[in-house]
Amino acid sequence: MKDEKQVNLSDMMGPFKMAGNLIFAGLAGDTAKLYNYLRDARNVLLSPMKTDIATTPYEVVYEEDRVKLKYYKPDTETRLKHPFLIVYAQVNRETMLDLQPGRSVVETFLRAGLDFYMVDWGYPTRKDRYLTLDDHINGYMDNIVDFILEKHNISSLHLMAICQGGTLSVVYTALHPEKIKNLITTVTPTNFDTDASLLNIWARSLNPDELVETYGNIPGDIMNLGFLLLNPARLMIDKYVGFLENVNNFDFVENFVRMERWIFDSPDLPAETFREFITNFYKKNLLIKNELEVGGKKVDLKKITMPVLNIYAKYDHLVPPAMCDQFIGKIGSKDKEDLCLDTGHIGIYVSSKTQKEFGPKIIRWLLERDGVVKKAPQKPAAKKPVVKKSQAKAKSPGK
Amino acid sequence: MNKEEKEKSMSQDTLLESWIKASTDFWKSTASMWPAPFGGISPVPGEAGKEGGDKSTEDSWKIFSEIWQALFNLINKPVTGEFHPESSLPEWMLKASQPLWSGYLLFQKQWMEGEEKVSAGGLEGFANLSQKMTKAWLEMYEKEFGQILNMPQLGLTRVYQERVNQTIEKFTQFQGALTEFVQFLLIPMEKAYLAVQEEIKNLEEQGKETLKDSKSSYQLWIRKLEENYMALLKSADYTEKLGETMKALHDYRVVRTQFLMDVLQDLPIPTNKDMDELYKDLYLLKKRVKELEKKVKSYER
Numbered sequence: 001m002k003d004e005k006q007v008n009l010s011d012m013m014g015p016f017k018m019a020g021n022l023i024f025a026g027l028a029g030d031t032a033k034l035y036n037y038l039r040d041a042r043n044v045l046l047s048p049m050k051t052d053i054a055t056t057p058y059e060v061v062y063e064e065d066r067v068k069l070k071y072y073k074p075d076t077e078t079r080l081k082h083p084f085l086i087v088y089a090q091v092n093r094e095t096m097l098d099l100q101p102g103r104s105v106v107e108t109f110l111r112a113g114l115d116f117y118m119v120d121w122g123y124p125t126r127k128d129r130y131l132t133l134d135d136h137i138n139g140y141m142d143n144i145v146d147f148i149l150e151k152h153n154i155s156s157l158h159l160m161a162i163c164q165g166g167t168l169s170v171v172y173t174a175l176h177p178e179k180i181k182n183l184i185t186t187v188t189p190t191n192f193d194t195d196a197s198l199l200n201i202w203a204r205s206l207n208p209d210e211l212v213e214t215y216g217n218i219p220g221d222i223m224n225l226g227f228l229l230l231n232p233a234r235l236m237i238d239k240y241v242g243f244l245e246n247v248n249n250f251d252f253v254e255n256f257v258r259m260e261r262w263i264f265d266s267p268d269l270p271a272e273t274f275r276e277f278i279t280n281f282y283k284k285n286l287l288i289k290n291e292l293e294v295g296g297k298k299v300d301l302k303k304i305t306m307p308v309l310n311i312y313a314k315y316d317h318l319v320p321p322a323m324c325d326q327f328i329g330k331i332g333s334k335d336k337e338d339l340c341l342d343t344g345h346i347g348i349y350v351s352s353k354t355q356k357e358f359g360p361k362i363i364r365w366l367l368e369r370d371g372v373v374k375k376a377p378q379k380p381a382a383k384k385p386v387v388k389k390s391q392a393k394a395k396s397p398g399k
Numbered sequence: 400m401n402k403e404e405k406e407k408s409m410s411q412d413t414l415l416e417s418w419i420k421a422s423t424d425f426w427k428s429t430a431s432m433w434p435a436p437f438g439g440i441s442p443v444p445g446e447a448g449k450e451g452g453d454k455s456t457e458d459s460w461k462i463f464s465e466i467w468q469a470l471f472n473l474i475n476k477p478v479t480g481e482f483h484p485e486s487s488l489p490e491w492m493l494k495a496s497q498p499l500w501s502g503y504l505l506f507q508k509q510w511m512e513g514e515e516k517v518s519a520g521g522l523e524g525f526a527n528l529s530q531k532m533t534k535a536w537l538e539m540y541e542k543e544f545g546q547i548l549n550m551p552q553l554g555l556t557r558v559y560q561e562r563v564n565q566t567i568e569k570f571t572q573f574q575g576a577l578t579e580f581v582q583f584l585l586i587p588m589e590k591a592y593l594a595v596q597e598e599i600k601n602l603e604e605q606g607k608e609t610l611k612d613s614k615s616s617y618q619l620w621i622r623k624l625e626e627n628y629m630a631l632l633k634s635a636d637y638t639e640k641l642g643e644t645m646k647a648l649h650d651y652r653v654v655r656t657q658f659l660m661d662v663l664q665d666l667p668i669p670t671n672k673d674m675d676e677l678y679k680d681l682y683l684l685k686k687r688v689k690e691l692e693k694k695v696k697s698y699e700r
Contacts, residue, residue: 129678139686233625241621
């Protein structure tokens with residue numbers, strides 16, 4: 001018998017044979033079944049599909065350089081008294097919030113009568129390589145907020161932020177607290193001193209200066225490759241084996257293609273912004289230590305005193321709970337809440353299960369703090385899916 | 400060819416031979432005065448290192464000298480009469496490429512030894528052999544070709560030639576680093592396959608039912624693969640290898656950009672450097688205008 005430690009070239013093909021067998025071996029015994037599978041797969045792949053994403057109508061109300069501001073308005077009467085702004089990350093696109101009917105945060109908000117603005121960071125080109133965090137936070141973001149406030153003739157707005165866009169928004173809120181009425185952070189990294197995510201380990205070993213010199217703006221493809229390498233077995237093999245297993249299922253293929261379109265639609269990241277983000281956040285962890293400076297001003301988290309809802313995901317491999325759960329303890333707000341959902345980084349926005357929890361929770365929380373509906377009394381104990389909930393006693397200062 | 404022509408030809412050969420010898424001696428003595436890493440060799444073989452030279456630079460000189468001698472032998476052959484490319488060219492090529500062949504043969508020998516060990520079941524696996532061979536190839540490259548590319552260039556085109564050589568060198572180094580990195584990523588594949596074999600064997604030994612179908616085999620394999628990848632990706636070795644690969648990529652892209660900018664100089668196309676300078680000016684101007692706009696707005700209020 002061959003030594004189990006011995007491997008030759010043909011053995012190296014074993015894994016690939018295994019994946020192939022999974023798809024075809026079960027079918028091979030039954031010629032008719034195999035024929036049907038191939039025929040259906042062909043029909044599915046050749047038939048017209050609706051794979052467009054972000055199909056909900058919106059209006060572009062503000063533009064500055066590559067950055068656009070989208071405005072979504074419900075068919076019904078709007079309910080919020082204060083304008084509502086959503087800031088997405090600069091990595092990947094905000095279209096994730098409107099992936100497909102039935103799995104769309106945009107749709108959920110509109111159905112609840114919320115009108116809102118959403119920042120589209122666009123696709124940076126080489127001329128954007130010198131843009132810093134200060135340019136994005138005190139430049140584009142502040143200009144957008146001022147535009148909205150002026151349009152509504154009001155002094156503050158609700159801000160909801162996603163992932164790295166959340167980090168920018170936390171910095172913005174600390175620098176301009178008077179303009180933010182309520183803050184909602186979702187899967188937002190604020191503490192970078194953890195090994196809970198491979199990204200943190202790798203980012204700390206990166207030399208951002210060399211990368212910037214190598215590429216200028218950091219290509220989205222390079223970042224995507226990094227994300228794939230976080231779990232190659234699942235993201236580069238198992239996912240596509242699953243696709244081949246279900247290639248004869250029209251709905252599955254349509255959804256799969258939509259998700260692929262979103263995942264690999266990644267804008268480049270402006271060089272200087274990347275350099276600052278890796279150095280000041282991943283390497284030095286300055287934000288949570290209150291040592292960060294942006295545009296010559298110190299970012300003090302204690303200046304965040306408005307109501308804050310901080311939502312993150314238990315199985316998030318990009319922004320694990322350890323990167324999110326210190327934030328609430330560092331801010332000056334009294335009305336603040338941590339909510340850890342039983343899902344992953346993307347699942348929080350697109351999984352059909354979370355759609356029933358995530359969107360409705362935000363709508364209720366906002367309407368209560370906007371004075372539209374009466375604030376529900378605080379429940380004494382956290383219940384599923386709330387994993388952790390901080391003490392929330394006082395009303396927001398503005399109420 | 401008559402007697403007079405023969406004498407004339409011989410005197411030309413002697414003259415050429417003397418020139419070749421003189422020039423060889425000149426470069427050899429000049430090289431001994433060069434500082435490391437390009438020279439510093441002792442003019443007397445075997446005394447390398449006494450004046451800052453080392454064995455590798457002495458070897459480089461030896462290789463260069465052999466190639467030069469091989470070229471000389473070809474040139475020194477009587478060109479009058481019938482030309483026999485089928486005999487003279489292979490001889491020249493053989494001599495000129497002897498140092499390169501010796502390196503290649505050494506590499507091939509190591510490969511054969513590795514293959515033999517794998518066939519005998521004595522080595523850890525294919526990925527391991529592949530890694531060792533890449534390392535051997537890179538070492539051979541560093542000792543042989545790499546040193547030739549780093550030989551000093553002279554004259555008006557020195558800068559450009561150096562950039563071409565650097566681009567070739569850094570590209571090769573990047574390819575080497577990338578190959579090593581990819582091989583690193585293949586290790587979990589092999590380990591997962593072995594783990595599946597081990598698990599099936601254990602089940603058989605315990606008299607338990609082995610994996611029922613392709614699906615359960617695949618599920619076991621993908622689980623083992625995920626575990627092995629997680630172990631690898633969290634390791635310091637991986638982070639180090641990733642860092643080395645990124646560094647090699649950076650070094651290559653920097654020299655490639657310089658090389659391409661040299662090429663673009665002759666074409667009516669702006670280089671990245673030109674455009675970056677322009678973009679920086681534009682960035683600063685826009686920033687200034689926006690600040691002024693804000694100030695004006697605040698005064699208006």
